[in-house]
Amino acid sequence: MEYIGESSAIYYWRALGLIVSVLILYVVFEMQKKKMSRLSSANTHSSIVLLHKRHAGNPNYSSSTEICRIDGLRAEAFLYCVGVQAVYLSPGEHNIEVNAHWARHIRGKRFKEYEAGPHHLCVEVGHGELWSLEYFIPEKKFIFSRCNEKKMFKKSVV
Incomplete structure (x- = not known):
């Protein structure tokens, strides 16, 4: 029974890691969009x-x-x-x-x-x-x- 609980904890950590990765990618993407709009308006x-x-x-x-x-x-x-x-x-x-x-x-x-x-x-x-x-x-x-x-x-x- 402990084995099933341990494997489900691994899936929770994987899901958490995936969510954090997606959030980081979103933040980087938004920063690039702001940089592009700032540069294009200035140039x-x-x-x-x-x-x-x-x-x-x-x-x-x-x-x-x-x-x-x-x-x-x-x-x-x-x-x-x-x-x-x-x-x-x-x-x-x-x-x-x-x-x-x-x-x-x-x-x-x-x-x-x-x-x-x-x-x-x-x-x-x-x-x-x-x-x-x-x-x-x-x-x-x-x-x-x-x-x-x-x-x-x-x-x-x-």
């Missing part, structure tokens, strides 16, 4: 720089890029859409500090992590443009290119 005329890998499956590009600083100030990234981070840049010329990260399979099941940066780039953006930042591994250089919004995924309006 209505700014350009967006996407920090994602457009060449999925191509090992010549890094798996993630990051903008650390914009004109010496810490950059604040936001979630542009599922799995794609982005940064706002006001129109004009900016000096940005960037990093790139990727992993390579070496032997067996082992991977080795690589990092490039920090590098400083001088970029110029206009009003309401969409840009992409990528790192091309064989040439060891960052590529800052303008995106064609019609050929890319569309941002869903929430």
